[in-house]
Amino acid sequence: MEPVLDMQLDWMDQQGSWGAAAEPSKQGLTLADIQVGAYGDVPEESDNMTGRPRGAGARPESYRIGGYSVRSKHEIWLENASFLYEEALQRQWSSATDVPWDSIEPLPDDIEQAECQLATFLTEVEFVAGDVPARWISQTTPDYFEPRNVLLAQVMDEARHMDVFRKRALANGGGLMGATGGTAGVVGSIDLARDFTEMSSRLHISGEGAVLTIFRMGELMAYNEAEKAMYRLCAQDEARHVAFGVMHMRYMSETAPERREEIDCYLDEAERQILAGSQNPAGAQAESSESLAILLGGGKDQYDEGVNKLIAIRRRQLQEYQKRVRSAGFGERFDNGRSPIKEMLAASAA
Amino acid sequence: MVKTAAKTDSKTKSKKTTARDTVASAAEVPKPGYHWMNRSNQWDTRVKPGKHGLRLGDLNVGIYGEIPEQWQDQTRNPRGAIPRKGVPPLGYSIRDKADVWADSAADLYEEAIQRKWAPATDVPWGTVKPLSEPLERAICQVLTELCQYANCDVETISQWQHQMSYGYHEVKQYLATASFDAARMHEAFRKRALCNGGGLGLEGPGEVNRMILESRGGWSEAVTYLMLMRGTFTMTLLRYLEKFAYNDAEQSIYANALQAKARQMTYALEHLQYSIAHDEERKAIMATLLFIGDRIWEREMADHVLREALCIVFAGGLEKAPDQGYAIYQKMQRDFMRDYVGTCEWLGIKRDPAMLPEAMADYLEAS
Ligand SMILES: [Fe+2]
Ligand SMILES: [Fe+2]
Numbered sequence: 001m002e003p004v005l006d007m008q009l010d011w012m013d014q015q016g017s018w019g020a021a022a023e024p025s026k027q028g029l030t031l032a033d034i035q036v037g038a039y040g041d042v043p044e045e046s047d048n049m050t051g052r053p054r055g056a057g058a059r060p061e062s063y064r065i066g067g068y069s070v071r072s073k074h075e076i077w078l079e080n081a082s083f084l085y086e087e088a089l090q091r092q093w094s095s096a097t098d099v100p101w102d103s104i105e106p107l108p109d110d111i112e113q114a115e116c117q118l119a120t121f122l123t124e125v126e127f128v129a130g131d132v133p134a135r136w137i138s139q140t141t142p143d144y145f146e147p148r149n150v151l152l153a154q155v156m157d158e159a160r161h162m163d164v165f166r167k168r169a170l171a172n173g174g175g176l177m178g179a180t181g182g183t184a185g186v187v188g189s190i191d192l193a194r195d196f197t198e199m200s201s202r203l204h205i206s207g208e209g210a211v212l213t214i215f216r217m218g219e220l221m222a223y224n225e226a227e228k229a230m231y232r233l234c235a236q237d238e239a240r241h242v243a244f245g246v247m248h249m250r251y252m253s254e255t256a257p258e259r260r261e262e263i264d265c266y267l268d269e270a271e272r273q274i275l276a277g278s279q280n281p282a283g284a285q286a287e288s289s290e291s292l293a294i295l296l297g298g299g300k301d302q303y304d305e306g307v308n309k310l311i312a313i314r315r316r317q318l319q320e321y322q323k324r325v326r327s328a329g330f331g332e333r334f335d336n337g338r339s340p341i342k343e344m345l346a347a348s349a350a
Numbered sequence: 351m352v353k354t355a356a357k358t359d360s361k362t363k364s365k366k367t368t369a370r371d372t373v374a375s376a377a378e379v380p381k382p383g384y385h386w387m388n389r390s391n392q393w394d395t396r397v398k399p400g401k402h403g404l405r406l407g408d409l410n411v412g413i414y415g416e417i418p419e420q421w422q423d424q425t426r427n428p429r430g431a432i433p434r435k436g437v438p439p440l441g442y443s444i445r446d447k448a449d450v451w452a453d454s455a456a457d458l459y460e461e462a463i464q465r466k467w468a469p470a471t472d473v474p475w476g477t478v479k480p481l482s483e484p485l486e487r488a489i490c491q492v493l494t495e496l497c498q499y500a501n502c503d504v505e506t507i508s509q510w511q512h513q514m515s516y517g518y519h520e521v522k523q524y525l526a527t528a529s530f531d532a533a534r535m536h537e538a539f540r541k542r543a544l545c546n547g548g549g550l551g552l553e554g555p556g557e558v559n560r561m562i563l564e565s566r567g568g569w570s571e572a573v574t575y576l577m578l579m580r581g582t583f584t585m586t587l588l589r590y591l592e593k594f595a596y597n598d599a600e601q602s603i604y605a606n607a608l609q610a611k612a613r614q615m616t617y618a619l620e621h622l623q624y625s626i627a628h629d630e631e632r633k634a635i636m637a638t639l640l641f642i643g644d645r646i647w648e649r650e651m652a653d654h655v656l657r658e659a660l661c662i663v664f665a666g667g668l669e670k671a672p673d674q675g676y677a678i679y680q681k682m683q684r685d686f687m688r689d690y691v692g693t694c695e696w697l698g699i700k701r702d703p704a705m706l707p708e709a710m711a712d713y714l715e716a717s
Binding site: 003008009011014015016017018020021024027028029030031036039050052053055056058059061063065067086089090092094096097099102110120123125127128131132134138142145148152153155156158160162163166167169170171172173174175176178179182183184186191271275276283284287289291293300303307310311314315318340343344345347348350 | 428491509
């Protein structure tokens with residue numbers, strides 16, 4: 001005689017709200033489409049310490065295993081997380097097969113060295129944007145899973161960036177060169193920030209923003225189709241990462257205006273570092289700026305021409321940075337003289 | 351008002367003074383020194399793409415493929431590059447190869463990337479049709495608990511990633527795909543629960559999640575609980591759910607989740623095997639962890655909620671759930687125990703049935 005289970009079925013009365021019938025939109029069934037009824041309610045403060053999915057029925061006896069430090073919506077939220085996440089999924093690419101490695105031909109030694117130095121630098125710094133968001137993901141309540149999922153997609157993207165530049169360094173008769181220490185355990189670094197918005201302003205807005213401008217101008221420094229593809233694909237990803245930072249900062253400034261002054265201080269710091277710091281390849285650090293100038297000019301003997309293009313890139317970095325910060329709701333700083341960006345632009349135009 | 355304005359003014363002024371260097375930096379490019387040139391540990395490297403493109407593992411040539419047993423560097427110095435002196439450390443805590451490594455990590459990374467998956471568009475959502483309420487409730491309950499499993503994957507993996515040193519980048523890269531897989535599972539399970547007139551269920555008991563999240567002593571210990579125990583069970587569960595899927599959408603979700611989980615199991619088993627091979631004591635530690643873990647596992651499995659929900663799913667409704675559904679449920683548990691204990695033994699960790707909790711021992715005996 002087979003055993004028969006005595007069913008209690010009491011749990012059927014303890015489930016989350018019933019009757020959710022999300023429908024796919026033009027882009028399929030997206031995260032935005034499943035914001036239906038109670039499932040679209042995102043609490044301002046999350047008391048979910050058990051890791052239950054948002055909207056599920058709670059068990060009063062559950063352990064408080066979450067240990068989350070990010071439990072206020074304004075600390076991590078942004079309005080378009082669903083869009084950025086779905087976009088990230090649609091635009092996954094492979095550095096093994098989507099980059100036409102066969103298009104690489106031997107290059108003059110100075111160019112190959114510059115390329116390899118830049119690739120070494122990028123291999124080195126790319127995964128700061130993987131390591132750091134990962135740590136914050138583990139500290140964020142699943143009630144805010146939408147931004148968390150965008151960050152998880154970013155960690156994935158950065159793994160691919162780290163690997164595409166390593167591939168480039170080892171693909172054309174060169175090799176890795178000297179590391180720069182572009183990310184380090186010093187105060188005010190992306191790694192050590194103890195507040196999410198502080199970290200995001202530094203990582204997404206100033207750091208990745210500067211890199212995005214360079215990737216977007218990748219055509220100027222690419223010597224083959226592989227390099228063009230590499231920069232183009234990375235730029236696509238970086239644009240989403242930067243957008244996360246901008247949209248989050250905007251949300252923060254609108255919902256927690258008491259933190260505006262503090263955020264302005266992070267931006268002060270970012271602006272002092274944007275060219276002087278070591279995370280901007282077009283900045284002051286010799287390894288990356290000299291190699292960029294060689295790549296942009298077309299060789300060591302055309303270094304000065306390269307420098308002119310490098311300064312043009314810097315200008316564009318500053319302009320784009322300004323645009324992003326304005327879009328995040330902190331444009332005032334450019335008009336009231338607080339930010340040196342305008343003067344930097346004027347100086348570089350002279 | 352006047353006071354505030356004055357304050358802002360003085361603040362702005364002091365900012366301006368310190369900003370002089372910053373402003374000048376925009377236009378300045380020092381004369382090149384080229385000190386970085388001709389500095390490479392190994393030049394003349396020319397890795398060619400193979401049949402499957404240029405893969406991460408292909409790069410492991412010459413010194414670039416030398417993976418040391420210990421990685422003392424606490425910066426982001428890429429493996430094979432010349433380190434820079436004087437860089438303040440980032441504080442990586444996992445610096446031994448035996449604590450993270452699996453030879454297959456690079457291949458698993460590339461494989462994960464090749465298997466692109468976007469639940470929004472790759473799941474045929476249109477095939478989900480109304481089901482009886484008890485069945486929909488049961489499916490939603492199972493999906494809710496699966497969401498929590500995926501959440502536990504996310505939180506565990508992302509808590510460890512940043513602690514792993516750069517020298518073992520292949521593992522960090524594979525794990526980036528693993529947590530991304532977990533994000534998509536979390537997403538796909540939730541989407542299915544919310545698209546057919548149902549909703550989320552009751553949260554799971556969370557005992558096993560606690561055990562996994564609290565295994566913070568070492569990554570290998572976390573792998574033991576997250577992947578060897580929970581992972582084996584999730585694989586078994588997904589296989590059954592795929593078989594008892596009610597539409598193509600569910601079928602495709604479970605099939606994709608299975609693929610991702612299979613990669614995770616490959617990494618886990620290879621890593622644990624590697625870890626044990628390099629440190630025999632690991633085996634004893636794992637045996638202790640599993641002995642404790644089994645008791646927690648049994649308690650969680652004694653929870654009637656998931657069991658009843660699965661019986662309903664396997665029986666296609668309430669009516670045959672207590673007998674037919676339960677028979678399938680028990681078969682699933684037997685399969686799990688067979689795979690779980692089989693894997694432990696494969697790793698060289700003997701599991702004495704007399705030492706197993708009773709319910710687990712019974713399932714094992716009947717398997
Ligand atoms: Fe990146
Ligand atoms: Fe990025």
